[in-house]
Amino acid sequence: xxxxxxxxxxxxxxxxxxxxxxxxxxxxxxxxxxxxxxxxxxxxxxxxxxxxxxxxxxxxxxxxxxxxxxxxxxxxxxxxxxxxxxxxxxxxxxxxxxxxxxxxxxxxxxxxxxxxxxxxxxxxxxxxxxxxxxxxxxxxxxxxxxxxxxxxxxxxxxxxxxxxxxxxxxxxxxxxxxxxxxxxxxxxxxxxxxxxxxxxxxxxxxxxxxxxxxxxxxxxxxxxxxxxxxxxxxxxxxxxxxxxxxxxxxxxxxxxxxxxxxxxxxxxxxxxxxxxxxxxxxxxxxxxxxxxxxxxxxxxxxxxxxxxxxxxxx
Numbered sequence: 114x115x116x117x118x119x120x121x122x123x124x125x126x127x128x129x130x131x132x133x134x135x136x137x138x139x140x141x142x143x144x145x146x147x148x149x150x151x152x153x154x155x156x157x158x159x160x161x162x163x164x165x166x167x168x169x170x171x172x173x174x175x176x177x178x179x180x181x182x183x184x185x186x187x188x189x190x191x192x193x194x195x196x197x198x199x200x201x202x203x204x205x206x207x208x209x210x211x212x213x214x215x216x217x218x219x220x221x222x223x224x225x226x227x228x229x230x231x232x233x234x235x236x237x238x239x240x241x242x243x244x245x246x247x248x249x250x251x252x253x254x255x256x257x258x259x260x261x262x263x264x265x266x267x268x269x270x271x272x273x274x275x276x277x278x279x280x281x282x283x284x285x286x287x288x289x290x291x292x293x294x295x296x297x298x299x300x301x302x303x304x305x306x307x308x309x310x311x312x313x314x315x316x317x318x319x320x321x322x323x324x325x326x327x328x329x330x331x332x333x334x335x336x337x338x339x340x341x342x343x344x345x346x347x348x349x350x351x352x353x354x355x356x357x358x359x360x361x362x363x364x365x366x367x368x369x370x371x372x373x374x375x376x377x378x379x380x381x382x383x384x385x386x387x388x389x390x391x392x393x394x395x396x397x398x399x400x401x402x403x404x405x406x407x408x409x410x411x412x413x414x415x416x417x418x419x420x421x422x423x424x425x426x427x
Contacts (some may be wrong), residue, residue, distance in 0.1 A: 116180075117314055124176040124318025131175075132168035132326050136333050139164060144210045161331060164206045166339020169319040170199045173346075176315050185308045191349040194234050198272055198345030201226045202337035217337065227269050230345075235264030238352055247303070247355045249426040262381045264348075267357055272344030274367035277374055278412075279340040281405045282329035284395060287413045288366050289343045290320040295363045295420025296350055302427045306354045315422055316343075319321075329405045365419045366412045369394055 139145075139162035172193060182188045204226075207218035218226070238244055244260035245253050256263065279285035295312035300306040326333045335343075347364065351357045361368050370393040377392035390400035397410050 117311070120176065120180060120311055121313055121318040121321075123179065124172060124315045125322040127172035127176050128169045128319040128322025129325055131172045132165060132323055132333065135168045136162055136326065137149075139224030139333065139420075142210075158331070161334055162239070163336035164203065164338045165323065165333035166199060166202065166335040166342050167338075168333075169323040169335075169339065170342050172198065172319040172322065173312075173315050176318070177312060180311070182311055182315075187353055188308050188312055190237060191309070191346065191353055193412060194230065194268075194319065194349045195346040196244050196341050197230045198227070199338055199342030201230070202276075202339065205337040205341075206338050213244060222330050224269075227272060228265065230332050231265040231268035234349070234352065236307050237259035238264055241258070243353050243355070246357060248358060249292065253355065258369050264352055265359065267352060267360065268345070268348045270339050270371070271348040271351075271360060271364065271367065272341050274364065274371040275344035275347060275371040276337060276340040278336075278395070279335060279397070280369050280393060280395055281408060282331040283324055283328050283405075285343065286324050286327050286410060287409050289347070289414050290317055290363055291294050291413055291416040292323070292347060292367075292421060293317050293320070293350070294417070296356070296359070298420070299356065299359065299363075299424050299427060300354055302424055303354075303356075308349055316346055329409075346407040354421065362423045363416070363420050366416055373397070 125158065144164055145160035145163055174196070177183050177188065177192060179351065185190065201218075201223065205223060208217040209215060217223075238260045239258060244257055245255045276286060277287060293313045293316040297310050297317065300310045300313065323335070323339075325377055347360070347367075348357075351360050373389060373394035374392045377387060377389055380386065380388050389397035391397055395408050395412070399405065
């Protein structure tokens with residue numbers, strides 16, 4: 114327990130330190146967020162520094178190195194895939210910043226990068242014996258080569274779902290904090306993934322530190338740099354611990370964000386009308402007059418409840 118507390122404290126401190134250094138640098142470089150004109154409620158956020166994800170991802174890597182976790186091959190791979198998606202997000206953010214526009218990587222470019230990393234993840238799982246899934250009430254099942262397409266689906270879906278949830282101050286970071294906390298508890302109760310438990314706690318710590326700067330009104334945004342990185346970590350932890358089937362439950366609010374966008378697009382194309390005032394769903398609630406803080410609280414509360422339900426299956 115002392116080690117876990119020290120992990121959390123170190124990770125949080127590192128994140129605060131890196132973010133405090135990063136924000137002035139981003140301001141100096143004028144790496145501000147371009148705000149879409151039709152998001153009326155966000156007009157006063159234009160110019161807020163973005164790419165803050167660099168701070169907490171760096172803090173996670175440094176903390177893991179300090180505690181010697183990267184000597185574990187599985188942890189090094191989880192970090193590598195998380196960093197790979199962070200770099201995809203960074204490239205997307207950098208193009209937006211460099212050319213002062215909302216479009217970064219084109220959709221096909223972003224998809225190609227994501228598929229490439231996801232395929233590598235799937236092949237790693239297959240060739241290194243991480244093709245076993247834990248199925249509640251049934252136990253462990255080895256799906257063999259099917260782990261490859263499953264990994265591609267899980268990584269792409271999770272990464273983009275976390276990305277879609279990043280739309281309000283503190284939203285993606287808060288939901289991710291409780292997501293990783295729930296996974297840490299789940300893995301601890303399973304008793305077979307001590308290394309991943311520690312890394313999940315590190316991610317909780319760095320997000321807690323980042324939220325010092327990201328709660329409303331945010332002084333920095335994580336950007337695609339942070340949201341794609343978090344999605345990569347979320348998928349990696351689940352895949353390499355055999356708990357991928359818990360992602361839709363513990364990450365229910367990530368799922369809701371994606372489904373709300375998919376339904377909105379399909380319905381609009383068929384009827385030229387909208388189901389929601391705006392998608393993803395958190396923007397619908399914002400249009401309804403709910404404050405950002407209240408929406409973040411409700412998303413977090415539902416994630417906590419879903420996490421507690423998930424651990425009841427262990």
